[in-house]
Amino acid sequence: MEAIRAAARLLEAGRLVAIPTETVYGLAADASNPDAVAAIFGAKGRPSNHPVIVHVACDADLSRWTSELPPEAAKLIDAFWPGPLTLILKRGPQVPPAVTGGQDSVGLRCPSHPVAQALLKEFKQGQGGLAAPSANRFGRVSPTSAQHVIDEFGAPGEGPLAAVLDGGQSEVGIESTIVDLTRLDSLGPVLLRPGRISAGDIERVLGRPLALPDVAAPRVSGSLDAHYAPATPVALVASDEFARIMLALKANGRRVAAMQYGEAAAASTRLPSDPDGYAHALYATLRELDQQGADLILVEQPPQSAAWQGVNDRLRRAAFDSIGVLERLLA
Numbered sequence: 001m002e003a004i005r006a007a008a009r010l011l012e013a014g015r016l017v018a019i020p021t022e023t024v025y026g027l028a029a030d031a032s033n034p035d036a037v038a039a040i041f042g043a044k045g046r047p048s049n050h051p052v053i054v055h056v057a058c059d060a061d062l063s064r065w066t067s068e069l070p071p072e073a074a075k076l077i078d079a080f081w082p083g084p085l086t087l088i089l090k091r092g093p094q095v096p097p098a099v100t101g102g103q104d105s106v107g108l109r110c111p112s113h114p115v116a117q118a119l120l121k122e123f124k125q126g127q128g129g130l131a132a133p134s135a136n137r138f139g140r141v142s143p144t145s146a147q148h149v150i151d152e153f154g155a156p157g158e159g160p161l162a163a164v165l166d167g168g169q170s171e172v173g174i175e176s177t178i179v180d181l182t183r184l185d186s187l188g189p190v191l192l193r194p195g196r197i198s199a200g201d202i203e204r205v206l207g208r209p210l211a212l213p214d215v216a217a218p219r220v221s222g223s224l225d226a227h228y229a230p231a232t233p234v235a236l237v238a239s240d241e242f243a244r245i246m247l248a249l250k251a252n253g254r255r256v257a258a259m260q261y262g263e264a265a266a267a268s269t270r271l272p273s274d275p276d277g278y279a280h281a282l283y284a285t286l287r288e289l290d291q292q293g294a295d296l297i298l299v300e301q302p303p304q305s306a307a308w309q310g311v312n313d314r315l316r317r318a319a320f321d322s323i324g325v326l327e328r329l330l331a
């Protein structure tokens with residue numbers, strides 16, 4: 001509790017604090033302080049036109065952040081907050097442009113992690129907002145433990161962080177589901193990023209289908225290809241090709257860090273065969289394999305069913321150049 005109070009005071013003073021959430025760790029700053037928000041972008045090396053999510057206490061007054069709370073938002077908040085769901089809403093007039101990337105929308109989320117909740121209650125007496133992207137350098141794998149954050153930015157005092165709150169391993173393991181509710185009249189609700197809360201879960205609550213992002217969709221940096229990537233190249237291959245490709249790479253003298261799932265997996269690194277368990281372990285495993293100095297991280301493609309949508313989205317981005325990488329290493 002002492003650490004949480006201290007963190008709240010640092011944040012109120014405009015400093016950066018890494019915080020645990022149920023999805024991944026966040027790099028937090030006072031969302032109403034433009035200099036503090038600018039420090040996030042500096043630390044991450046992130047382009048300043050990318051918006052950041054504002055984290056709020058669930059009973060916070062949302063009219064500080066959004067000019068309009070449609071009934072769809074109220075339904076989703078009721079069903080999924082606190083939890084791994086971010087809503088994109090029309091931005092309120094006092095939200096600094098640094099938070100919204102200059103757009104007319106703002107991303108809001110109430111995290112369920114008990115440390116994040118306690119911090120949001122303590123920070124500005126529960127009425128503030130914490131701008132927090134994932135606590136990794138731009139384009140890299142998101143952190144799911146306090147040690148990952150320190151690996152990215154150095155210990156508090158050594159780098160840009162004033163403090164790191166340790167809340168254990170993030171339970172969900174991949175970033176929140178993002179739903180855009182700013183264009184309900186034209187497109188309807190839009191899924192910008194899949195996550196633990198599935199498209200089907202959201203459609204059931206709203207009673208209508210989700211649209212896919214169009215060209216006018218608000219910018220989501222996680223939607224760039226080449227996002228969430230380790231430094232070691234990653235290739236994603238079908239289960240029935242895994243053994244053959246592995247052998248061919250070894251025959252070519254390549255060092256391969258292999259990652260499969262389920263009981264039958266032969267690779268030394270084996271992930272759970274259920275999507276939630278797999279997501280929970282995914283980023284920590286990619287970070288570990290990245291340390292092995294291999295030429296390639298070879299990943300067995302999980303099932304393509306709806307329950308795997310969040311995992312497959314992250315894998316596809318990590319392995320954004322599978323074919324090119326394999327051609328090069330097999331040449």
Ligand code: TXA
Binds near residue numbers: 023178
């Ligand atoms: O689970 C999560 O969402 C984690 C934890 C820390 O809460 N945060 C996270 O933040 O993933 P970040 O910045 O790495 O990704 C947030 C995504 C970005 O792709 C950003 O573009 C999008 O949310 N976003 C934020 N505000 C937005 C807005 N106003 N309009 C459209 N997209 C927005």
Ligand code: MG
Binds near residue numbers: 133134142222
């Ligand atoms: Mg991120």
